[in-house]
Amino acid sequence: MKLKIKEVEFGYTSVPILKGVCLELAQSEMLGIVGPNGAGKSTLIRCINRILAPQKGSILLDEREIKEMRRMELAKKLGYIPQTAGHAFPATVFDTVLMGRRPHIGWRSSEKDEEKVLDVLQILNIEDLAMHDINEISGGQQQKVFIARALAQEPDVLLLDEPTSNLDIRHQLDVMGAIKNLVRAKEISAIMAIHDLNLGSRYSDKMVMLNGGSIFAAGNPSSVLNPENLKQVYGVVAVVKNESGRPYIVPIRSMEPNGDENENNRRF
């Protein structure tokens, strides 16, 4: 499965959010999208999943326009894991993951679907939660359940919107490790919007840095996460260290918009 994004533009009424974004994703690849707040990370993910419709440009899945595909068909290829959690009504973890089978089944779920649910619960090591209510487990466990639901969809591409926000460091590693293993084992790809540059650096094969709705830099983590880019895009002076072959960012201080170093921060 190959995903190609060409010249995508999106805006709410008059405010442009994405301006001419182009990128490509190969099979078994994990792409991290970084950038400051409001750069368009989540918007891009939502455009790919057709939750939002871009005004211009095209998004191709194996050379097919996604806007010409039926939503149900798209759901068999793209698994979306949203940022916000929670469920309005009581639902067991098992039933929540079973919802991931929705694109593949009619009204009745079969034995086969139940087996698939059990498989993904086992992969993510959350079998013990199966009959718990989704609203009664911790944030980290919920995140794993949502990943399980997306996996039950058997998609070719996983789309993740801030998969580690609200998680403690243990759960951050667990969740990211689980995604990485799945991408390798099932030969699927993943695109994630991620705020935490160091987590992104550690788990992405490729990175894209968005700034003000366009791509500022793209490539492997070391080429994207360099001090110059961080200064220009985030307005932050940072030291980039090498940690087992991956860039590791230590932010030092923020700068004034005109490029001068921030006086207030220097004092500390």
Added chain:
Amino acid sequence: MTSSSEAITEIGTKRAEIKEQYKKFIGRKIIFILSCITVIFIIAGISTTLGSYPITVSEVYSIIFHGLFQDVSNTTEGIIVWKLRLPRIVMGVLAGIGLAIAGTAMQGILRNPLASPTTIGIAAGAQLGAGLAFIIGVGFFGGKFLLIGNAFLFSLIPAGVIFALARFKKATPEMMILAGIAMGYIFAAVTSLLHYFSEAEALKDLVVWMMGDLGRVTWSDLSAVSLTIGVCIPLLIWKSWDLNVMGAGDETAKGLGVNVERDRIVVMIIASLLTAVIVCFTGLIGFIGLVAPHITRICIGGDNRFVIPASGLFGAAFLLGADTIARRIIAPVILPVGIITSCVGGPLFLYLIMRRKREYW
């Protein structure tokens, strides 16, 4: 070698355990549904014996059974059971099913536990329609259909407005509920104006109508109601997966292939139609549409594939039970059933909320 095979066995037992628990959970849902059906049959039998002419429970069942296949209007008992008492009971069952399922569906699509036919203005619309018919005698239809037609059409106005909002303004569920509440206030204000200028007799008629009553129905009314239910409910049950998925949020639902905007509108219209058809014959029977879905979810969880049929049957049993109480409590005076549903339902619901084990909504 031994440890790895042990690990495999352990995984196997774990899977079997989960499956076992899952089957048990489904079994519990089916038992709930079957118990509701049984209770409906028992209450229906008992309820049919009530009245001035004495008939025993076993006679009732035998008359009903025979009446299905042959004409029983040659006996007094047959006429009493089939012509006088059964329409009320069948209406109780149908209204209970329809109102409860409409409530379940609305709560599902609006992702809000407070949604019900009353919250989104359907009730207030019906009230205004009825008020116009009773007090100034104007409406879209004449004669016998003046009241029913008015109540029906006015109760569809909120659905129409909400449809327009969703279609042209991309309304969110929150906007839809607020719009429904706003329309409720507008309708209530106009109704109050009618009250203010009405004659005492017409005012009483309207107030009594508002309380909800099953006593007015005939078999021809029932065919209209059962036809609507027969069409609407299978459609809602067919949409139950999409309702489940929408509970997880619009974005997740879209990601799972559900056309959220279209489904929300389709279900809203079906649920409004269902409510309107019932309310125009019975008046407003409050509380069932709000509470039956919640009580059902407390008992069997939130999977709409089961909650839709189960809440309907629970609503039917509840309404039938309330009607039986309404007929007996100060017999021979028959109280409007709406008074009993709220009086009995309110405390029952409070009790269930307080003793519930699960964190929910």
